[in-house]
Amino acid sequence: MSREKIFFTPGPSELYPKFEEFLKDFVDNQFGSISHRSAAFKKICQHTDEQLRELLAIPAENAVMFTGSASEIWERILMNCTELETFHLVNGSFSKKFYSYAQSIGRHAHKFEKPMGEGFSYSEIKVPEYAELISTTQNETSTGVQMPEADIHKLKKNNPKKIVSVDMVSSAPIPDIDLSLVDTAYFSIQKSFGLPAGLGVWIANEYCLERAEAINKKGSIGSHHTLPELWAQSRAFQTPSTPNVMAIYLLGRVAEDMNRRGRATLQKEVDQKAKKLYSYFEKKDGFSLGVAKPEHRSRTVAVINTERASSEVIAALKEKNLIIGAGYGPNKESQIRIANFIANTPEQIDTLLNAFEELF
Amino acid sequence: MSREKIFFTPGPSELYPKFEEFLKDFVDNQFGSISHRSAAFKKICQHTDEQLRELLAIPAENAVMFTGSASEIWERILMNCTELETFHLVNGSFSKKFYSYAQSIGRHAHKFEKPMGEGFSYSEIKVPEYAELISTTQNETSTGVQMPEADIHKLKKNNPKKIVSVDMVSSAPIPDIDLSLVDTAYFSIQKSFGLPAGLGVWIANEYCLERAEAINKKGSIGSHHTLPELWAQSRAFQTPSTPNVMAIYLLGRVAEDMNRRGRATLQKEVDQKAKKLYSYFEKKDGFSLGVAKPEHRSRTVAVINTERASSEVIAALKEKNLIIGAGYGPNKESQIRIANFIANTPEQIDTLLNAFEELF
Numbered sequence: 001m002s003r004e005k006i007f008f009t010p011g012p013s014e015l016y017p018k019f020e021e022f023l024k025d026f027v028d029n030q031f032g033s034i035s036h037r038s039a040a041f042k043k044i045c046q047h048t049d050e051q052l053r054e055l056l057a058i059p060a061e062n063a064v065m066f067t068g069s070a071s072e073i074w075e076r077i078l079m080n081c082t083e084l085e086t087f088h089l090v091n092g093s094f095s096k097k098f099y100s101y102a103q104s105i106g107r108h109a110h111k112f113e114k115p116m117g118e119g120f121s122y123s124e125i126k127v128p129e130y131a132e133l134i135s136t137t138q139n140e141t142s143t144g145v146q147m148p149e150a151d152i153h154k155l156k157k158n159n160p161k162k163i164v165s166v167d168m169v170s171s172a173p174i175p176d177i178d179l180s181l182v183d184t185a186y187f188s189i190q191k192s193f194g195l196p197a198g199l200g201v202w203i204a205n206e207y208c209l210e211r212a213e214a215i216n217k218k219g220s221i222g223s224h225h226t227l228p229e230l231w232a233q234s235r236a237f238q239t240p241s242t243p244n245v246m247a248i249y250l251l252g253r254v255a256e257d258m259n260r261r262g263r264a265t266l267q268k269e270v271d272q273k274a275k276k277l278y279s280y281f282e283k284k285d286g287f288s289l290g291v292a293k294p295e296h297r298s299r300t301v302a303v304i305n306t307e308r309a310s311s312e313v314i315a316a317l318k319e320k321n322l323i324i325g326a327g328y329g330p331n332k333e334s335q336i337r338i339a340n341f342i343a344n345t346p347e348q349i350d351t352l353l354n355a356f357e358e359l360f
Numbered sequence: 361m362s363r364e365k366i367f368f369t370p371g372p373s374e375l376y377p378k379f380e381e382f383l384k385d386f387v388d389n390q391f392g393s394i395s396h397r398s399a400a401f402k403k404i405c406q407h408t409d410e411q412l413r414e415l416l417a418i419p420a421e422n423a424v425m426f427t428g429s430a431s432e433i434w435e436r437i438l439m440n441c442t443e444l445e446t447f448h449l450v451n452g453s454f455s456k457k458f459y460s461y462a463q464s465i466g467r468h469a470h471k472f473e474k475p476m477g478e479g480f481s482y483s484e485i486k487v488p489e490y491a492e493l494i495s496t497t498q499n500e501t502s503t504g505v506q507m508p509e510a511d512i513h514k515l516k517k518n519n520p521k522k523i524v525s526v527d528m529v530s531s532a533p534i535p536d537i538d539l540s541l542v543d544t545a546y547f548s549i550q551k552s553f554g555l556p557a558g559l560g561v562w563i564a565n566e567y568c569l570e571r572a573e574a575i576n577k578k579g580s581i582g583s584h585h586t587l588p589e590l591w592a593q594s595r596a597f598q599t600p601s602t603p604n605v606m607a608i609y610l611l612g613r614v615a616e617d618m619n620r621r622g623r624a625t626l627q628k629e630v631d632q633k634a635k636k637l638y639s640y641f642e643k644k645d646g647f648s649l650g651v652a653k654p655e656h657r658s659r660t661v662a663v664i665n666t667e668r669a670s671s672e673v674i675a676a677l678k679e680k681n682l683i684i685g686a687g688y689g690p691n692k693e694s695q696i697r698i699a700n701f702i703a704n705t706p707e708q709i710d711t712l713l714n715a716f717e718e719l720f
Contacts, residue, residue, distance in 0.1 A: 007393040012605065015392050023387065032375050032556035033367040035685070068428020068558075071601035075584035101583035190602060196392035198428075198558050198604030223461035224435035241431035242550060244558030244604060245372065325395070 006348050007339070009325040010141050010301045011170055014343040016194030022253040023246075031249055036242050044245065045237035048252030055173050055255050055263060058203055059180045065230040066243050067200040070169045072225070073186040074098045076202065077133065078105055080212040080227035081163050081184070083219070085110065087131035089120055089147070092140035093329050094167065099135070116143045116331060117303070119296030122151045132211075133163045139171035141191070142328035144303030144337065145296050146171065153181050163208060171300050172201075173255075173263060174270055174342075184208050189247060192300055193254050194343030199247035202230070258342070266342050270299050273340050273349045277302045280353050286360055290335055302338045303327070308360070310336045316359050322352055366708050367699070369685040370501050370661045371530055374703040376554030382613040383606075391609055396602050404605065405597035408612030415533050415615045415623060418563055419540045425590040426603050427560040430529045432585070433546040434458045436562065437493065438465055440572040440587035441523050441544070443579070445470065447491035449480055449507070452500035453689050454527065459495070476503045476691060477663070479656030482511045492571075493523045499531035501551070502688035504663030504697065505656050506531070513541050523568060531660050532561075533615075533623060534630055534702075544568050549607060552660055553614050554703035559607035562590070618702070626702055630659050633700050633709045637662045640713050646720055650687075650695055662698045663687070668720070670696045676719050682712055 007014040016022075026032065034040045049064050058064060067073055078086065078101060086107045088099040091114040102109035110128045114120060127134060134155055139146050156164040163183045168175060172187035179185060184204040190197035204227065212227040221227065229240045258266060278297060281287045281304045290303030306313055310326045310333050317324055327335030340349070367374040376382075386392065394400045409424050418424060427433055438446065438461060446467045448459040451474040462469035470488045474480060487494060494515055499506050516524040523543045528535060532547035539545060544564040550557035564587065572587040581587065589600045618626060638657060641647045641664045650663030666673055670686045670693050677684055687695030700709070 003390055005390055005393070007390070009393070009395050012393050012395060012602065015390075019392070020387060023383075027380060027383065030363055030365055030367070030375075032379070033365070033369070033372055033683075035369050035372060036557065068432065068604070069601045072428065072432075072584050075582065078583070104580060104583035104586070106580045188602065196604075196606045197396065197602040198607060220464060220466045222435065223438070223464035224432050226464070241429045242372065242548065242557040244428070244556075244607075246556045246606075247558060247604075323393075 005321040005323050006351065007323045008344060008352060009323055010337045010339045011188065011191035012197050013191065013339045013341055014194060014348070015196070016254050016343045017345070018253070018257055019194065019250070022250050025253070026246055026249050031245060034245070036239060036245060041245060042237040044249050044252065045239070048248050048255065049234070049237060051252050051255035051259060052201070054259050056179060056203070059205070062179060062203055062205045063209070063231045063234045065202040065204070065234045066239055066248060067202055067225055068198070068244070070167070070186050070188045070200040071097070073200050073202045074101045075105070076225055076227065077165055077184060078102055078107060079222040080215065081208050082107055082132045083215055084108055085128065085131045086133040086135065087111070087128050088135040089125065089137065090114070091118060091120065091137070091143060091145050092116055093142035094169070095135065095137040095140060098167070117145065117290050117292070119145045119147060119291070119293060120151065122154060125155070127159055127162065131162060133165060134159060135165050135167070137167040138175050138177060139168065139298050139300060141170040141301055143290065144298040144301045145291050146298045148295055149176050149178070153178055156181050156183070163211065171298070173258065174267055174299055179203060189251050192341045193251060194341060195247060195250050195254060198244045199251065201251070204231070269346065270340060270342065273344065273346055274299050274302065276349060276353070277338060277340060280356070284356065284360070300340050302340055304336050304338065305334060306336050309333050313360070317355055320355050322355055365681040365683050366711065367683045368704060368712060369683055370697045370699045371548065371551035372557050373551065373699045373701055374554060374708070375556070376614050376703045378613070378617055379554065379610070382610050385613070386606055386609050391605060394605070396599060396605060401605060402597040404609050404612065405599070408608050408615065409594070409597060411612050411615035411619060412561070414619050416563070417539060419565070422539060422563055422565045423591045423594045425562040425564070425594045426599055426608060427562055427585055428558070428604070430527070430546050430548045430560040431457070433560050433562045434461045435465070436582070436585055436587065437525055437544060438462055438467060439582040440575065441568050442467055442492045443575055444468055444492065445488065445490045446493040446495065447471070447488050448495040449485065449497065450474070451478060451480065451497070451503060451505050452476055453502035454529070455495065455497040455500060458527070477505065477650050477652070479505045479507060479651070479653060480511065482514055485515070487515070487519055487522065491522060493525060494519060495525050495527070497527040498535050498537060499528065499658050499660060501530040501661055503650065504658040504661045505651050506658045508655055509536050509538070513538055516541050516543070523571065531658070533618065534627055534659055539563060549611050552701045553611060554701060555607060555610050555614060558604045559611065561611070564591070629706065630700060630702065633704065633706055634659050634662065636709060636713070637698060637700060640716070644716065644720070660700050662700055664696050664698065665694060666696050669693045673720070677715055680715050682715055
């Protein structure tokens with residue numbers, strides 16, 4: 001059936017155009033009933049693994065693992081890859097939450113914090129000597145600030161013994177993060193992959209595994225979804241506990257379709273839409289861009305300041321079945337957030353901007 | 361479309377008869393795109409909460425919380441409700457895994473272990489003095505052994521200061537566990553609720569919350585899905601991180617349908633089917649019951665010894681599109697497991713037994 005509303009919310013968001021086709025295949029094949037220890041499940045898991053490796057250029061050495069959410073992965077990274085000290089680049093609500101997770105489980109957590117809407121200049125970053133982890137957020141969903149890929153790569157190059165983690169929750173598979181350089185990265189499927197929520201994807205290299213094994217000898221790395229167990233199971237296209245089979249299946253189908261279209265094509269389309277969005281709001285009366293520096297503006301989540309209360313803007317667009325997001329946290333009323341995910345077609349972006357032109 | 365295969369696997373298993381109808385409603389309403397902070401999501405979450413409270417007679421005092429899986433709940437109970445010592449009634453692979461989780465996170469874990477296929481006599485259970493948690497498994501999915509509800513209630517009555525947890529993963533909503541007596545219980549949705557996997561449901565009382573808050577003052581209760589945070593969010597029909605919205609929605613619809621049919625009716629139907637299954641295999645040449653004592657035989661997962669290799673039995677039935685489970689772990693080849701969930705209609709059980717009669 002045709003979808004009545006168009007979602008530009010920063011996730012959950014508009015579903016991938018072929019979502020219903022893939023879902024129908026899942027149902028028709030009765031995959032909701034198969035054992036997660038069956039050959040049929042392993043085949044599904046292997047397909048998703050292979051398609052993600054192709055799409056994101058994941059090295060053969062790395063493991064691709066599934067969890068309940070990206071937030072769960074924060075805790076797993078902390079428990080499996082750190083013992084004492086962590087360092088967090090904080091410039092929004094999600095990078096801050098990872099930092100607070102580190103404090104909650106008793107790590108001595110350092111942060112370098114920027115006001116919301118600002119990104120990091122590489123030269124300003126001073127990594128604490130004893131930090132075992134450098135947490136970077138490639139795309140801050142709350143503020144629409146991105147960190148250039150080259151800066152993330154440089155951080156690892158200049159801190160080879162520290163684990164560099166990359167939050168790609170709302171940007172994967174768009175950014176060109178070199179997964180053979182960084183140690184671990186993670187994302188959710190309800191953002192740029194255009195799927196219903198309920199799965200986190202965790203990519204990690206052998207250095208992360210070594211750390212987990214070393215820490216495990218001295219203390220505890222937890223009991224559920226430990227890295228060594230997730231890793232070993234993933235090598236057999238299995239999971240330690242019963243996973244969200246439907247999400248793993250759908251993700252494989254979406255990734256396959258993205259590979260067919262070609263990642264470069266997807267990136268180009270996203271960038272063209274982003275350019276159109278930012279150019280429009282730069283000039284539009286009553287609105288301005290939430291992120292001043294062009295190189296820090298997210299390609300996938302546009303954050304826009306609004307002089308009218310965001311609730312008013314959102315309500316007017318909702319009348320036209322166009323659903324956008326409010327600002328996050330303290331910026332709830334002063335900002336709007338517009339997802340520019342792969343599932344949002346260029347025509348949808350035009351429809352949205354035409355509505356802005358008509359309404360405001 | 362009509363389903364080709366009938367699943368009697370002990371979960372994931374046969375889907376609830378109305379699964380496709382409920383899924384269509386989810387898709388048609390575009391619930392896969394809604395924000396988990398929206399009023400629409402809260403309404404879904406509230407509906408599921410209310411239907412589960414009615415179905416399972418959950419006291420108003422208790423919280424109903426959602427996680428990625430039941431295994432995740434094991435770790436959350438250990439981290440939030442225990443500090444030093446735990447006690448586990450172990451009589452199969454899943455109760456043993458909970459015990460090993462406790463060891464992995466550094467608890468002094470005690471166990472009282474029975475051979476696979478045997479249950480516990482209440483009088484034999486000696487609870488260690490300093491154990492903070494008594495872990496019971498109402499239904500051991502690996503062995504088909506159940507623990508009578510009255511024994512679980514008695515354990516709490518005689519150990520009022522200890523947290524009594526009940527694994528109902530593959531039996532809820534069938535057993536009459538009094539949730540105003542025990543402290544915490546949990547289940548998965550891919551068993552008796554007949555849904556695709558990817559959601560754990562955690563029920564806990566205020567005593568669990570008090571323990572978590574007390575432990576949190578002295579040490580760490582973890583960072584992700586802590587009980588106080590899950591609890592607070594659940595009171596507002598919210599979740600700390602983006603949940604499996606589809607599963608929460610489908611669970612609410614299934615629970616509502618179960619309430620319409622009436623839990624007593626469902627219990628009666630399950631018991632009649634169980635009686636038929638056990639009577640058949642008790643007399644059938646080449647097969648015998650995996651659980652000797654009638655009071656310990658699971659109502660929802662029948663475990664049957666087989667003289668032929670289970671792989672041979674499973675393959676022959678598969679030819680007829682009837683899918684049953686192998687024995688678990690060491691009993692893989694010597695046992696078969698047959699789910700007797702709510703989604704398995706009396707007609708399906710007849711079809712299965714007729715096939716046994718024809719084939720063996």
